[in-house]
Structures are given as C-alpha cells and as structure tokens.
Amino acid sequence: MQSQAGVGRSRNRDSVDAGREAAREALAPLGGQAPIAVLVFGTVGHDQAALLRGVADIVGSAPVVGCSAEGVITQHGSEEASHAVAVSAIAADAIAARTFFSPGFSEDATACGRALVDQIVRSGLVGRLLVLFPDGVFGNCTELVRSIEAAMPYPILIVGGTAGDLLTFDKTFQYHGLEVRSGGVSALLLGGDLVTDLEVTHGCDLVGIERVVTRADGGFVREIDERSAWSFFTDYLADDADTLEALHIAHLLLAERVPRPTPEFGDFTVRVPVQLDAAAGALYFAAGIESGTRVQLARRNPEKVCERAVAAARRLSERHPGQRPILVLDLDCAGRGALLFGTETSARLCEPAQRAFGKDVPWIGLHTYGEIGPVGGRTLFHNYTAVLCALYDGNAGSA
Amino acid sequence: MGEHDRDAIPAPEALLRLNRALDEQVKNLVKTEQRLFVSQRDLARQNARLDALNRFAIDAASVADPAEVLARAADVLFSIFAFDQAAGFLTVGELLVPVMTRAVAGRGRRPDRPSGDLGDAVWGAPPRELALGPLGELLERAALEGLLTCTERIFGSESSGAPAALAMVVPLQRPGGESVGVMVLRRLTTAISFHEELPTAKDEDFLGILARLVAATVTNARLLHDLQVSYERLAQAQRDLVDRERLAALGEFAAIVAHEVRNPLGVIFNARAMLRRLVHGEEATRLLEIVGEESERLDRIVVDLIDFARPHPPRLRPEHLVRILESAVEAVRASVPSVAVQIIAPPELPDVWADARMLRQAVLNLLVNATQASGEGVEVVVRVTMNDEASVRIAVEDRGLGVPEAIAGRIFEPFFTTKATGTGLGLSVVKRVADAHGGDVEVSSREGGGSIFAMRLPLGGPPSRADP
Numbered sequence: 001m002q003s004q005a006g007v008g009r010s011r012n013r014d015s016v017d018a019g020r021e022a023a024r025e026a027l028a029p030l031g032g033q034a035p036i037a038v039l040v041f042g043t044v045g046h047d048q049a050a051l052l053r054g055v056a057d058i059v060g061s062a063p064v065v066g067c068s069a070e071g072v073i074t075q076h077g078s079e080e081a082s083h084a085v086a087v088s089a090i091a092a093d094a095i096a097a098r099t100f101f102s103p104g105f106s107e108d109a110t111a112c113g114r115a116l117v118d119q120i121v122r123s124g125l126v127g128r129l130l131v132l133f134p135d136g137v138f139g140n141c142t143e144l145v146r147s148i149e150a151a152m153p154y155p156i157l158i159v160g161g162t163a164g165d166l167l168t169f170d171k172t173f174q175y176h177g178l179e180v181r182s183g184g185v186s187a188l189l190l191g192g193d194l195v196t197d198l199e200v201t202h203g204c205d206l207v208g209i210e211r212v213v214t215r216a217d218g219g220f221v222r223e224i225d226e227r228s229a230w231s232f233f234t235d236y237l238a239d240d241a242d243t244l245e246a247l248h249i250a251h252l253l254l255a256e257r258v259p260r261p262t263p264e265f266g267d268f269t270v271r272v273p274v275q276l277d278a279a280a281g282a283l284y285f286a287a288g289i290e291s292g293t294r295v296q297l298a299r300r301n302p303e304k305v306c307e308r309a310v311a312a313a314r315r316l317s318e319r320h321p322g323q324r325p326i327l328v329l330d331l332d333c334a335g336r337g338a339l340l341f342g343t344e345t346s347a348r349l350c351e352p353a354q355r356a357f358g359k360d361v362p363w364i365g366l367h368t369y370g371e372i373g374p375v376g377g378r379t380l381f382h383n384y385t386a387v388l389c390a391l392y393d394g395n396a397g398s399a
Numbered sequence: 400m401g402e403h404d405r406d407a408i409p410a411p412e413a414l415l416r417l418n419r420a421l422d423e424q425v426k427n428l429v430k431t432e433q434r435l436f437v438s439q440r441d442l443a444r445q446n447a448r449l450d451a452l453n454r455f456a457i458d459a460a461s462v463a464d465p466a467e468v469l470a471r472a473a474d475v476l477f478s479i480f481a482f483d484q485a486a487g488f489l490t491v492g493e494l495l496v497p498v499m500t501r502a503v504a505g506r507g508r509r510p511d512r513p514s515g516d517l518g519d520a521v522w523g524a525p526p527r528e529l530a531l532g533p534l535g536e537l538l539e540r541a542a543l544e545g546l547l548t549c550t551e552r553i554f555g556s557e558s559s560g561a562p563a564a565l566a567m568v569v570p571l572q573r574p575g576g577e578s579v580g581v582m583v584l585r586r587l588t589t590a591i592s593f594h595e596e597l598p599t600a601k602d603e604d605f606l607g608i609l610a611r612l613v614a615a616t617v618t619n620a621r622l623l624h625d626l627q628v629s630y631e632r633l634a635q636a637q638r639d640l641v642d643r644e645r646l647a648a649l650g651e652f653a654a655i656v657a658h659e660v661r662n663p664l665g666v667i668f669n670a671r672a673m674l675r676r677l678v679h680g681e682e683a684t685r686l687l688e689i690v691g692e693e694s695e696r697l698d699r700i701v702v703d704l705i706d707f708a709r710p711h712p713p714r715l716r717p718e719h720l721v722r723i724l725e726s727a728v729e730a731v732r733a734s735v736p737s738v739a740v741q742i743i744a745p746p747e748l749p750d751v752w753a754d755a756r757m758l759r760q761a762v763l764n765l766l767v768n769a770t771q772a773s774g775e776g777v778e779v780v781v782r783v784t785m786n787d788e789a790s791v792r793i794a795v796e797d798r799g800l801g802v803p804e805a806i807a808g809r810i811f812e813p814f815f816t817t818k819a820t821g822t823g824l825g826l827s828v829v830k831r832v833a834d835a836h837g838g839d840v841e842v843s844s845r846e847g848g849g850s851i852f853a854m855r856l857p858l859g860g861p862p863s864r865a866d867p
Contacts, residue, residue: 011504012504013483013503013504013587043590043592044590045588045590045591045592070592070593071592080592080593080594081592081595082481082588082590082591082592082595165590166590166591166592166593167592167593168590207422207425208418208421208422208425209418235426236425236426236429236430237429237430237433238430238433238434238437241433246433249433249436249437250429250430250432250433251429251432252429297425299429338592338593338594339593342439342440342443342594343594
C-alpha cells in the first residue's frame with residue numbers, strides 16, 4: 001500500500017477534545033490504514049496529558065511522539081496560541097517507525113544521546129531519518145547531536161526541534177506514547193523505503209566585528225570580550241530592559257561560524273539564549289557555547305527570512321519533480337513567528353513556502369526553541385532557523 | 400586635524416574607530432526599532448480595541464434582548480483578551496440576576512445557554528469598580544464574593560467545569576452611576592502565548608468605555624423591547640377597533656332591518672289571527688298554519704337581529720351555573736320536546752359571576768346548533784369542568800358531522816352560516832357573550848365524530864370587574 005500521511009489541527013480549548021479533533025482529521029486521509037507513527041505538537045495552555053489521551057482515543061495503540069511547542073504550523077498556517085495542537089499520522093507498509101524517549105538530557109546531554117542510540121540499536125531498525133525533540137529550556141543540544149553521531153553505528157540524517165512553552169522558558173514537555181516528560185529527548189526513527197531531503201535556512205545579518213566568548217560553562221555564557229554577556233546585549237537594548245523578551249523584540253542574537261559553509265546557508269549559524277541569569281549577567285544557550293568561541297552580533301532580517309525560506313522550499317520541491325511528499329516536516333524557530341511577523345507569519349512565511357509544494361501536501365511543523373539540521377554534511381544545532389524536511393516514498397523513485 | 404595628521408593614523412586603529420562609530424549607529428538603530436516595535440504593537444492593540452467598540456456599537460444597536468447584548472459584549476472581550484468564559488448579570492432591584500453565559504470553543508458545553516436556568520440571583524449591592532486578578536484573591540473581597548461564587552457555581556455545573564485561574568469583574572453602569580448589571584470573565588489557565596493578551600492597567604479606560612456602552616445598549620434594548628410590545632398592543636387595539644366599528648355598522652344595519660320588518664310582521668300576525676276566525680276549510684287552515692310558522696320563524700330572526708344589534712354590558716352577579724344551563728335546556732325543549740340533553744357538572748361547582756340572561760342565550764344558541772347537528776333523538780352533552788381555580792369550562796358536545804377545518808376560523812363571525820335557513824348570528828352572539836364575560840369560546844372535534852363548542856368563563860368575571 002502507498003505510503004501516506006494526514007495532518008490535523010485544533011484550536012479547541014478542551015484538551016481531550018482538541019486531541020481527538022486533530023487526530024481524527026489526521027487519520028481521515030489514511031482510508032482506514034493503521035498509522036505506523038503519530039506526531040503531536042501542542043501548546044502549553046493545554047493539559048498535556050489530556051491532550052495525548054484525546055489523541056490516543058482516536059489513534060489507538062499507534063506510537064505517539066512529539067513535544068510541546070510555542071506554536072504549531074500546518075496548511076492552516078502558523079498558530080501561536082495558548083491552545084493549539086497539530087497531529088500527523090503516517091501510514092506505510094514499506095516504511096518502519098520506532099519512537100523513543102531518553103531522559104536526563106538537561107543534566108548530561110552526552111549520556112542522554114548515548115542512551116538514545118542504545119535504544120535505537122536495540123530496536124533493530126536501521127533508520128534513515130532520526131527526528132529529535134529535546135527539552136527546550138535546559139540541555140546542551142550540540143553535545144546531544146555530537147554524542148548521537150559518534151555512537152550511531154551507521155550514518156543517519158538527524159533533524160529536530162526543541163520543545164517550547166509559549167516563550168515563558170519555564171518548562172517544556174516531550175511526548176512519548178501517553179507519557180508527558182520534561183528534561184529529556186523524545187525521538188522518532190524512520191527507516192525502510194523512505195527518501196528524505198531537507199533545507200536549512202536562516203535570515204540574519206551580521207553586525208560589527210567578531211568577539212570572543214571569554215568565559216563560559218555548563219551552557220552559560222558569562223563573558224564576551226571579558227564583559228558580562230548580558231551587558232554586551234543591553235548596550236543595544238532600550239532603557240530598563242531586564243528580560244529576554246527585550247532581546248527577542250530587538251531581534252538580537254549571536255552568530256557562530258559553521259565548519260563547512262554552503263552557498264545556500266552561508267557561513268554562520270545563529271545562537272540565541274533561552275535563559276537569563278540577571279544577577280550574574282550570564283546567558284544560557286542550548287547550543288552549549290564554549291569559552292574561546294568566536295561570535296559576532298547579528299540581527300534577524302524579516303525580508304531575508306521569508307526570501308530564503310521560500311527559496312529553500314522551491315529548491316526542495318524542484319529536486320523531486322513530479323513527486324508528492326508523504327509529509328513535510330517544518331521545524332521553525334519561535335522567533336520566526338509572531339515575534340517577527342506579528343499576525344502575518346502565515347501570509348508572509350508559511351503560505352509562500354507551502355505553495356512550492358501545493359496546498360494538498362500534508363504539512364506539519366512547530367515553532368521551536370532551537371533547530372537541529374545538517375549544514376555542509378555536519379549536523380548542527382541552530383536558533384532562528386528553519387529546518388524543512390520532506391519525506392518521500394522510496395518506491396516512487398527519488399532524485 | 401589636517402590632511403597630514405589623518406594620514407598618520409594607523410589603518411587598524413582607523414578601522415576600529417570606524418567600527419565603534421558604526422556600532423553606535425547600530426545600537427541607536429536597534430533601540431529605535433525596539434521602540435517602534437513596542438509603539439506599533441500598542442497602536443495595533445488600540446486599533447483592535449477601537450474596532451471592537453465600533454463593531455459592538457453597530458452589532459448590538461438593534462438588539463432588543465438584554466441577555467443577547469451581554470453575549471455580544473462577551474464576544475467582543477473574547478476577541479481582544481484571552482478569556483475562556485463569561486457570565487452576564489442584570490440588575491433587578493437589589494438583585495443581580497444571571498441571564499447569560501458564553502464560552503469560546505472547548506470552554507463550555509453549552510456556550511449559548513438561554514437565560515432562565517442559570518440558578519439563583521445574587522443579592523446585594525452590585526460592584527462599582529473593575530476588578531481583575533487571580534480568582535482566589537478576588538474571592539477575598541466581600542463585594543465580589545457572592546457574584547464570583549455564583550459564577551463558579553454556574554460554570555462548575557458544566558460537565559467540563561473547572562475553577563477559574565483568573566477572573567475579571569466588569570460593572571455595567573450608566574453615566575449617572577446607575578447599575579445595569581455586571582459581567583464576569585474567566586480564564587481557566589495562566590498559560591498565555593506571546594500574542595494573546597490579558598487586560599492591564601492600560602486597559603481600564605477601554606474597559607470603562609465598553610462597560611458604559613454595554614450599559615447604555617442594555618438600557619436601549621429594554622426600551623426597544625418595551626416599544627415592540629407597545630407596537631404589538633397598538634396593532635391589536637387597531638384590529639379590535641376595526642372589528643368593533645364593523646360590528647357597530649352591522650348592528651345598525653340589523654336594527655334598521657329589524658325595525659322595518661317587525662312592524663309589518665305585527666300586521667301579518669294580526670291579519671292571520673283574523674283570517675283564522677273568518678276562513679274555514681281544511682286547505683285554507685293548512686295554508687294559514689304555514690303563514691303562522693313562517694311568521695314565527697321570521698320573528699325569531701328579528702329577535703336575533705335585535706339581540707345582536709343592541710348588545711348591552713353584562714350585569715354580573717354570582718349565579719348558579721347549572722340553573723342557567725337547565726333553563727336553556729328547558730327553552731330548547733319548549734320548541735323541540737324530543738331533544739335529549741344531559742348536563743354533567745361537578746357537584747361542588749362554585750357560583751359564577753355572570754349575566755344570567757346573556758349566558759342563557761349563549762348556551763341556548765349552542766344547544767340549538769347541537770341538536771340540529773346531532774339529529775333527532777341523539778343525546779347532546781353539556782359538560783361543565785373546572786379548568787383551574789380561576790375559570791370554568793362549559794362544553795356542548797354534539798354528534799354531528801363536525802366543523803370543517805376550512806371554516807372553523809370563521810364560524811364565530813356575524814352572518815357567517817352554512818345553513819340554508821340560518822341568520823349566521825347565533826355563534827357570533829355566543830362569542831360576544833363569552834368576550835363580555837372575559838372568557839372565550841373555541842370549537843374542536845369530538846372523538847368519535849361531532850363537535851365540541853366550549854366556552855371558558857372566569858369565575859370572577861372579566862378582569863375589568865376584578866381590577867380595582
């Protein structure tokens with residue numbers, strides 16, 4: 001039977017009903033075929049456990065994986081609301097799926113990554129795509145990816161997005177089955193007759209000269225050019241700015257050179273703090289920036305964000321002429337939503353990119369606190385970035 | 400600084416100075432953009448509020464139901480602020496009466512629940528000040544406790560009922576301070592997205608304006624409702640006036656006819672009496688009998704016309720109803736001795752305030768119709784029942800062919816008849832008598848065939864008699 005996927009969403013504020021509604025819509029195109037995996041992204045206004053119970057009411061024993069999100073993205077556009085959920089059900093005879101949860105990411109990302117690989121190896125499935133949903137508030141994503149790549153017995157495409165919580169940066173959730181966890185990583189492994197392709201883009205401009213992180217530990221950047229990291233930013237912020245929200249509104253971020261630049265992506269990736277220790281003037285980056293790292297101030301450029309995202313979607317679609325993706329997975333930064341575009345995220349960013357594939361293509365995504373995707377053959381952690389990953393049926397041929 | 404001096408500055412230092420200058424510009428640019436972002440966001444929010452006020456003013460202007468006005472106000476607040484549910488109360492004397500609940504999708508099983516089943520009213524002075532905060536804190540304020548407890552009870556009865564995390568109380572006051580009601584908004588969770596809003600201190604002005612607008616619209620809705628009722632009453636009065644004028648014209652015409660016929664009829668009666676003495680012979684006697692019968696029939700018609708033409712106000716006094724009925728039956732038997740009529744009445748029937756002569760005439764008319772419809776020897780039933788403690792029902796049940804549905808609406812009109820020899824006044828007299836007593840008359844089909852003509856009469860007479 002042909003591989004296929006359906007996507008549903010709901011804005012119902014009753015969590016069980018919302019889960020049911022979205023899951024029901026996701027299952028509808030499958031024509032009764034049982035899903036091999038179900039992706040769920042929900043915002044934290046919802047009772048997370050109730051949300052998953054609602055999904056399970058409809059999808060039964062199908063494996064569920066996903067995370068809390070700052071917002072969800074479907075063909076209905078970007079929905080950053082306290083109560084929003086998106087569900088995708090994937091059904092295929094020739095594709096296999098496994099879901100995992102690895103705890104302890106916030107405490108020891110390397111050990112967490114290794115433990116995840118152990119589970120993957122024990123599952124017996126040789127995967128082609130690994131999708132990660134790590135905790136979005138605390139945890140070193142760079143170490144996580146590094147440890148997974150080092151431990152995996154075979155090369156694999158790794159993408160992912162960290163969980164969100166409506167920009168409160170307090171507590172995020174990872175879904176695995178009916179379980180709602182925090183501080184860990186939930187993951188989806190897909191293998192079999194599957195072809196994957198992806199594009200990674202951001203839309204930021206460098207500002208000023210390179211700086212050096214002169215003191216950093218445990219994910220916290222404490223000093224840049226021997227100054228408090230926070231004061232480095234506050235020079236650019238309006239008076240009385242004492243929260244990260246001011247930083248987000250100012251569209252400020254750090255840029256770090258990538259090891260293997262590409263013409264499409266450029267030569268730097270983006271780093272954004274998710275925690276502020278105001279007393280110490282330190283900033284926590286999920287990228288795990290280390291002392292000695294050369295960084296540069298950068299700013300988001302809304303026009304460039306849209307232009308590059310649409311160009312990436314077109315390139316991705318044009319590399320597979322005549323083929324319809326089973327599913328497009330859109331891992332898009334929370335900073336590329338309402339923060340940047342107000343109420344126009346859908347019109348300016350989502351819809352133009354989706355037009356490259358067509359309105360009927362199943363499309364699920366979330367606004368994340370950080371994105372994982374390869375650049376120049378190296379899997380990296382990013383911020384303010386979009387990872388667009390298209391899944392094609394391997395039996396249908398591929399580019 | 401001269402040309403020579405500038406050339407003397409080392410290139411790296413010049414670049415650093417240039418970079419610092421650029422950096423300063425970037426700082427200023429970023430700060431300006433931040434302020435612009437905040438200004439634009441504030442402006443967009445102000446626009447949304449103005450737009451909401453405008454929409455509400457237009458949408459609710461023609462609403463005549465105060466509860467519906469509150470529901471639309473709730474929708475306006477939902478469109479701006481991240482509340483889940485709303486309850487609306489109207490001030491009635493010393494009470495706040497719950498009349499409306501509203502909820503966004505997924506936050507209420509019955510978001511448009513009608514008024515009337517929302518539970519008990521809240522007694523006490525309505526709150527005068529806007530209040531917003533965690534429910535627990537607001538419940539500690541004595542002025543809000545009853546109102547918020549009532550609201551929690553209303554939503555707690557929902558199958559998805561959950562205590563509110565946050566609540567907002569919006570007093571609805573007219574410019575003079577008169578309380579029209581209160582709205583209570585609830586939010587069930589504290590989680591809120593970046594571009595969802597809860598009211599802040601900056602919103603007090605907006606909420607005050609909205610509250611005054613809602614209060615004025617509720618007042619307008621009440622006036623509009625009263626106006627609609629007045630229009631309906633006026634239209635009914637106009638219809639009644641037209642009917643009365645038509646009946647008066649008919650009555651005048653009937654009086655003229657009766658007068659013009661009755662005098663010649665008297666001459667005919669006298670002439671017939673003289674002829675009976677002068678003329679003998681079987682054939683002549685038979686012809687005189689025919690003249691006599693037809694003259695009497697004509698006389699009855701004239702009597703009916705006079706009764707119809709000269710109605711008089713009922714002279715009400717307590718009457719024993721069964722005696723009136725028996726009198727009417729006797730009158731029928733006088734002209735049709737074989738008629739079979741059974742009166743069924745409860746033994747403890749109280750006296751009825753009635754004009755006995757008018758009521759007897761009405762029952763007589765019904766009995767004449769019933770005996771004619773049922774046929775000779777078939778029993779007609781007069782059944783008296785108490786509708787309730789305030790009225791009595793007199794039903795005359797026949798075994799005739801029944802009243803076709805097509806004409807049922809017209810049979811009480813004057814001069815409407817299906818009989819070849821009828822005047823069409825009998826049932827209109829019945830209706831007039833029922834109306835004069837503050838009652839009514841209706842016709843229905845009788846199970847097993849036939850008709851039931853039922854008069855309902857208030858025991859105490861028409862309201863005008865009972866009213867002080």
